[in-house]
Amino acid sequence: DAKTTQPNSMESNEEEPVHLPCNHSTISGTDYIHWYRQLPSQGPEYVIHGLTSNVNNRMASLAIAEDRKSSTLILHRATLRDAAVYYCILRGRGSTLGRLYFGRGTQLTVWP
Amino acid sequence: DSGVTQTPKHLITATGQRVTLRCSPRSGDLSVYWYQQSLDQGLQFLIQYYNGEERAKGNILERFSAQQFPDLHSELNLSSLELGDSALYFCASSVEPYTEAFFGQGTRLTVV
Numbered sequence: 001d002a003k004t005t006q007p008n009s010m011e012s013n014e015e016e017p018v019h020l021p022c023n024h025s026t027i028s029g030t031d032y033i034h035w036y037r038q039l040p041s042q043g044p045e046y047v048i049h050g051l052t053s054n055v056n057n058r059m060a061s062l063a064i065a066e067d068r069k070s071s072t073l074i075l076h077r078a079t080l081r082d083a084a085v086y087y088c089i090l091r092g093r094g095s096t097l098g099r100l101y102f103g104r105g106t107q108l109t110v111w112p
Numbered sequence: 113d114s115g116v117t118q119t120p121k122h123l124i125t126a127t128g129q130r131v132t133l134r135c136s137p138r139s140g141d142l143s144v145y146w147y148q149q150s151l152d153q154g155l156q157f158l159i160q161y162y163n164g165e166e167r168a169k170g171n172i173l174e175r176f177s178a179q180q181f182p183d184l185h186s187e188l189n190l191s192s193l194e195l196g197d198s199a200l201y202f203c204a205s206s207v208e209p210y211t212e213a214f215f216g217q218g219t220r221l222t223v224v
Binding site: 032036038042043044046049099100102105 | 114116145147154155157160168170202204210212213214215216217218
């Protein structure tokens with residue numbers, strides 16, 4: 001599995017934007033960039049994914065570097081409910097395996 | 113609600129026993145994945161099924177087995193249980209192996 005690198009932890013204040021970085025220098029041309037998050041005592045939750053262009057959905061935005069070797073998950077206004085571990089994962093298009101490799105992720109702390 | 117249902121939510125059993133964890137994927141999802149999450153470890157991939165067939169194996173012990181039935185629900189069987197098997201077990205499903213995956217709330221297994 002192509003690996004990703006994320007900071008162990010980040011902090012934010014409530015209602016401020018949060019930018020969670022991810023490096024994936026060995027990404028291949030067919031790898032999609034997926035983000036998941038896991039709240040305490042819950043199962044992982046799909047957040048967003050993209051291939052080359054920036055993506056937006058109701059939860060977050062995903063900004064992908066032009067060379068695709070890094071990406072940033074953007075939470076526009078952090079809430080206390082956004083406190084979670086965030087995982088950046090690569091998934092190959094057309095892969096028959098589909099296994100999600102969960103590294104350590106980034107523990108996001110949101111202060112009121 | 114992710115649409116993935118796992119039962120039971122909690123399970124307490126003694127060492128040496130056998131248990132079965134059940135997963136109902138989202139309607140239409142053909143891929144099912146099982147993950148184990150211990151207190152001191154991250155999410156470990158166990159096994160994946162696609163439309164009834166085993167597609168990938170991860171760190172699954174020989175004492176563990178799984179299957180996916182014609183109606184696409186899946187069961188994870190854990191036998192000769194040891195204290196170290198105490199963990200959260202998550203099931204996830206996706207339409208195709210490379211599309212976004214949706215996780216259940218997990219089964220918390222406690223072996224005493």
